Amino acid sequence: xxxxxxxxxxxxxxxxxxxxxxxxxxxxxxxxxxxxxxxxxxxxxxxxxxxxxxxxxxxxxxxxxxxxxxxxxxxxxxxxxxxxxxxxxxxxxxxxxxxxxxxxxxxxxxxxxxxxxxxxxxxxxxxxxxxx
Amino acid sequence: xxxxxxxxxxxxxxxxxxxxxxxxxxxxxxxxxxxxxxxxxxxxxxxxxxxxxxxxxxxxxxxxxxxxxxxxxxxxxxxxxxxxxxxxxxxxxxxxxxxxxxxxxxxxxxxxxxxxxxxxxxxxxxxxxxxx
DNA sequence: ATACGTGGTTTCTTTTTGATACCATCGCCC
DNA sequence: GGGCGATGGTATCAAAAAGAAACCACGTAT
Numbered sequence: 001x002x003x004x005x006x007x008x009x010x011x012x013x014x015x016x017x018x019x020x021x022x023x024x025x026x027x028x029x030x031x032x033x034x035x036x037x038x039x040x041x042x043x044x045x046x047x048x049x050x051x052x053x054x055x056x057x058x059x060x061x062x063x064x065x066x067x068x069x070x071x072x073x074x075x076x077x078x079x080x081x082x083x084x085x086x087x088x089x090x091x092x093x094x095x096x097x098x099x100x101x102x103x104x105x106x107x108x109x110x111x112x113x114x115x116x117x118x119x120x121x122x123x124x125x126x127x128x129x130x131x132x
Numbered sequence: 133x134x135x136x137x138x139x140x141x142x143x144x145x146x147x148x149x150x151x152x153x154x155x156x157x158x159x160x161x162x163x164x165x166x167x168x169x170x171x172x173x174x175x176x177x178x179x180x181x182x183x184x185x186x187x188x189x190x191x192x193x194x195x196x197x198x199x200x201x202x203x204x205x206x207x208x209x210x211x212x213x214x215x216x217x218x219x220x221x222x223x224x225x226x227x228x229x230x231x232x233x234x235x236x237x238x239x240x241x242x243x244x245x246x247x248x249x250x251x252x253x254x255x256x257x258x259x260x261x262x263x264x
Numbered sequence: 265a266t267a268c269g270t271g272g273t274t275t276c277t278t279t280t281t282g283a284t285a286c287c288a289t290c291g292c293c294c
Numbered sequence: 295g296g297g298c299g300a301t302g303g304t305a306t307c308a309a310a311a312a313g314a315a316a317c318c319a320c321g322t323a324t
Contacts, residue, residue, distance in 0.1 A: 016246040018171060021191035026167075028245040028252060033167030035158075039150060051302055059153035062282050067303060077255025087290050088301030098251055105244050108237040113160040114148040119230055120160060123209025183271055194313055199272060219321055220270030 031076060032106075036061055036069045041099065041106045044079060048094040078102065163208060164238075168193055168201050173231065173238045176211060180226040210234065 016025045031037055039058045043049060049057070055066055070093060073079045078099035084090040095103065148157045163169055171190045175181060181189070187198055202225060205211045210231035216222040227235065 016249050018174070018242050018245060019189055019191055024253060025242075025245040025249050026192075028249060029167045029170060029242065032241055032245065033165060033170050035161045035165030038161060038165050042150070052300080055302095057151055059151055060158075060282095062284095063303070064283090064305095065281070075256055075259040076252045077259070078252075083302090086301085088288090089303090091302060098248065098255070101248065102244055105237065105240040108240065109164055110150050110157075110161065112234055112237050113150060113157040113164065116230065116233065117148050117157050117160060120208045120210075121156060123230070124207055127207040127209070184269080187271095192313095194315095195272070196274090196314090197312065200312095215271090218270090221272095221320090223271060 028076075031072055032102075034069070036065055037073060038106055038109060040066075040069055040073065040093075041078070041095070041103060042110045044093060044095050044099070045103050045107060048092050051091050051093070054093065073099070160208075163204055164234075166201070168197055169205060170238050170241060172198070172201055172205065172225075173210070173227075173235065174242045176225060176227050176231070177235050177239060180224050183223050183225070186225065205231070 017023050018025045018029055020026070036058070039061070040054060043054060043057055051066070051070075054070075055061060055063060058066070061069075070079065070081065074081050076098075077096060080094050080096045082092045082094070084092070149155050150157045150161055152158070168190070171193070172186060175186060175189055183198070183202070186202075187193060187195060190198070193201075202211065202213065206213050208230075209228060212226050212228045214224045214226070216224070
């Protein structure tokens, strides 16, 4: 049990605590608190996708970062990597059951971003106008 | 409308698309896809919290990063910064309505991390055992 | 006098990211 | 048979970001 002092009135049903520095859940949040990982998971929500397809679809991700993200997600048991011995090799990525339990949360984040974008832009303009 | 080619069979109800590099939603995902921002938002869920209290509670965050994160979240209209002219100055941070609409999504991510931690650890051990 | 708490900013070092090039292997085109 | 492209990556290096630590003004308590 890695829980240290709890910060405040927060009903803590488990012995894990994201606020504690050395709590393993922090590692998970490191992984999930990464826009690329969120985008990859979101992209895999309904499809089985190949490496280069992910690279094309998730505009702006570099090959290096994509392979790192995929490796980490695979290690965490969230996604499945399947390589077919074709030539050139074919590699498919898909969600594993554990990843599927996460998708709802991830998806609501990306969906929130798409839904509330205009309100955020308004807020930014207001902020920038008020403080040079 | 910044939407470029859509990646696949993904029902797109809006003109924003997180997959597009220059879509404004990407900026939001940059902000939200950041473990510190997620932790700050989660911490503000039910409380009004002062700067140093956040720093103490969110174990491991540096003062510099915390002030950056807070400034960004304030600019996005998600949180409210209130400074009282006491000596020394008292600064309180709280969720604004827009931030409140986001909390459910953030909260389900952090909660997922706490709930599924052990499964992830199992997967990691399996992975590490299989690939030196 | 000295040390501490407040909410930060500045400086410097280390880590992470992004851009680019490269690899082996094969099919395709002319 | 000589390039060209596609596959799924790794290696290298510069730029950007994060982390650690010091510093700041201000006032209060020791």
